[in-house]
Amino acid sequence: MLLALALAAGISVAAMAADLEEGHSAYAIRDGQPLLADKDPDAAAVGKLKSHHAYTVLAISGKWAQVKAGSATGWVYVGNLSRDEPPDVNTSSFSTDASATTLSAAARGLDNDAKGYANRKGEAASAADVVWMEQQNDAVSASGVTDYLKAHKLGEYSGGK
Amino acid sequence: MKRALVFLGVVLGAGVLHAQFNIPSLPFSNPFHPSTPSTTTPNAQTLKGLGEMAQGATGISLKDEMKIGGAVAVEIVSRNGGIDRDPAMTQRVIMIGKSLSYYCSRPELNFRFAVLNSDHINAFSAPGGYVFITRGLYNALPDDQQLAAVLAHEISHVTKRHALKVISRGEFMKGLFDAGGSVSNTGVFDQGVESITDSLFTKGFDPGAEFDADNAGRALATKVGYDRGALLVFLKGLYKTEGDSKDAFPTHPPLSHRIARLEQ
Numbered sequence: 001m002l003l004a005l006a007l008a009a010g011i012s013v014a015a016m017a018a019d020l021e022e023g024h025s026a027y028a029i030r031d032g033q034p035l036l037a038d039k040d041p042d043a044a045a046v047g048k049l050k051s052h053h054a055y056t057v058l059a060i061s062g063k064w065a066q067v068k069a070g071s072a073t074g075w076v077y078v079g080n081l082s083r084d085e086p087p088d089v090n091t092s093s094f095s096t097d098a099s100a101t102t103l104s105a106a107a108r109g110l111d112n113d114a115k116g117y118a119n120r121k122g123e124a125a126s127a128a129d130v131v132w133m134e135q136q137n138d139a140v141s142a143s144g145v146t147d148y149l150k151a152h153k154l155g156e157y158s159g160g161k
Numbered sequence: 162m163k164r165a166l167v168f169l170g171v172v173l174g175a176g177v178l179h180a181q182f183n184i185p186s187l188p189f190s191n192p193f194h195p196s197t198p199s200t201t202t203p204n205a206q207t208l209k210g211l212g213e214m215a216q217g218a219t220g221i222s223l224k225d226e227m228k229i230g231g232a233v234a235v236e237i238v239s240r241n242g243g244i245d246r247d248p249a250m251t252q253r254v255i256m257i258g259k260s261l262s263y264y265c266s267r268p269e270l271n272f273r274f275a276v277l278n279s280d281h282i283n284a285f286s287a288p289g290g291y292v293f294i295t296r297g298l299y300n301a302l303p304d305d306q307q308l309a310a311v312l313a314h315e316i317s318h319v320t321k322r323h324a325l326k327v328i329s330r331g332e333f334m335k336g337l338f339d340a341g342g343s344v345s346n347t348g349v350f351d352q353g354v355e356s357i358t359d360s361l362f363t364k365g366f367d368p369g370a371e372f373d374a375d376n377a378g379r380a381l382a383t384k385v386g387y388d389r390g391a392l393l394v395f396l397k398g399l400y401k402t403e404g405d406s407k408d409a410f411p412t413h414p415p416l417s418h419r420i421a422r423l424e425q
Contacts, residue, residue, distance in 0.1 A: 030268040079264045079384045086266060111224075113344040114231025117351055126239040129275075130231065130291070133244055137255055137273040145259045152305075154260050154386040 019083040020065055025054040026081040035074035039064040041156040047072035051086050063158070077156035109134050221288075221325050223269065224342060229354070230289025233324070236358040237285045237293055242278035245296050250276050257305055258292060258312045264385050267320045274312065286315040288324050302395070309385070310392035314378035321377060323370040368414040372422050379423065393423050 020026050028049035035047040039061060047069045049055065059066040064075045110130050118127035150157045221229070238244055245251070258274035265272075272290040277283075280297040292315045294308075302308045318324065339345035375392065383389040396419055405415035 029264065029266060082266055084266070086268075108227070110234075111228045111231045113228045113350070114235060116344070116347065117232040117354060118235045120347065120351055121235075121239075121355075123235050123239045126235045126243065129238045129244040130234050132246065133234075133275040133291075134273050136251055136275070137259070138271070140255060140259060145256075145263055148256045148260055149263070152260070155264060155384075158386040 020057055020060060020078055020081060021083075022057050022060055024057055024083070026057050026065065026067065026083060027051060027054060027085050028076070029080055029082050029086060033076060033080050035067065035069050035072055035076060037074055039075045041077065043075070046074045049076065054085070055081075057081075063156070079155055109138075225338070226325060227289040228344065229325070230287040230291055232350075232354045233287035233358060234289075234291035234293075236354065237287060237291070238277065240358075240362065241281075241283075241285075241293070241295060245276045245278040247276065250296070250299060254294060254299070254308070254312070257309050258316070261309060261313050261381055261385055261387075262290070262316055265316055265320050265381060270319065272316065272319070284311050284315050286318045286324075288319065288322070290319055292316060292319070306388040306391035307395045309382050309387040310378065310395055313382040313385075313387070314374050314392065317374040317377035317381060318366075318370070321370070321373060323366065323374065327367075368418075371414065372419065375419055375423055393420065396420050396423070 028051050031049075031051040033049040033051075034045035035049055036043040037046050038044075049067070049069055053069075055067040055069060057065050057067055058073065060078070061075075063078055065078050065081055066073065066075055067081075110127060114130075115127050118124055149155045153159055254274045254276055258272060262270070262272035267290075270290040272292060274292045274294075276299055277285075277293050277295045279295040281295050282298040282301055284292075284294045284298055286292045292312060294311060294315075298311065299308070302311065337344055337346055337350055344350045379389060379392050382391065388394075396416055400416040400420060403416065405417050
């Protein structure tokens, strides 16, 4: 039984890091991703990664990848890296205003044009439901998500190096 | 579980949306699909627009994605009985959803999750990060692992821009927005959103995109630490109850095909 569990865990980790390879490039999935001194989410940050910069994976150890950023070398949970460069949010737009390319667009509530659509279709109640949905979700802070990951041993808090 | 799964046949009769968890089998063919004769005659501006669109993955900015996604989300809610506001159920879906979206490939999106007030078994997503699961499907999922598998599938539709790729092929988007970025031609916008959602509810999404979401969703769930095999377990459970019956799944690719793809 223990062997089976160990094998299953091994397969899972291998699948998780399957798209990363030593000696190949990797990208941080979010800008400012901390580069850690050790294979531990609570380790001190020795640098920060940029999302559109290719970093060479120096080594992979379990769920952690060692990369070099400038003069600093450190560790990143493999789930925070991707072999593929993140898409550019400033992809060409049908709209012409500068704000169309800002990240704040995703943080806002239901767009006025979507609300207008709902009103014209007599779906104001559904729009109100979507706004309620947004409020419930936006009430969850980033630290709340981190606490959930820790409590449920998910992501970089799943334990093991 | 078995009783809940029986609802699937009913669900399928009601039609499906583009990014829904249950897979439609018919090839996508709406009036805006370039391979299908259009209901309108493309003009020079349209053709120029299509050329411009081809330059990018979808040619749609984040802000425009939120406009389109917001309208599609309203339609999803409207067609599925509204949102079930049960606090415990909502919170569970949100937290599992956010644990997944935290590690997804489009962190610029603010994913939002909710339960639809419907006893059918289904799940949907809309551009911009709106993810829905029906109460019927929620109740049919026995644990966090399978709930995560379903949500990860829907998240992957969004991160891979499956819906936007369909929309961006359309002719109706070009020239919709004014210089300030607002919709200037509401008639065209409304018709476009309606046509898309109508078409997607009834004809479904490209099966290839669904297979893609199966694989990407499983990879995402695994990355976060959920059971890699949960999606397969769920699909096999459905297959055991429903098989590949076309009566029960008129718009879906056979479950056995999805299972076989995941087992490869």
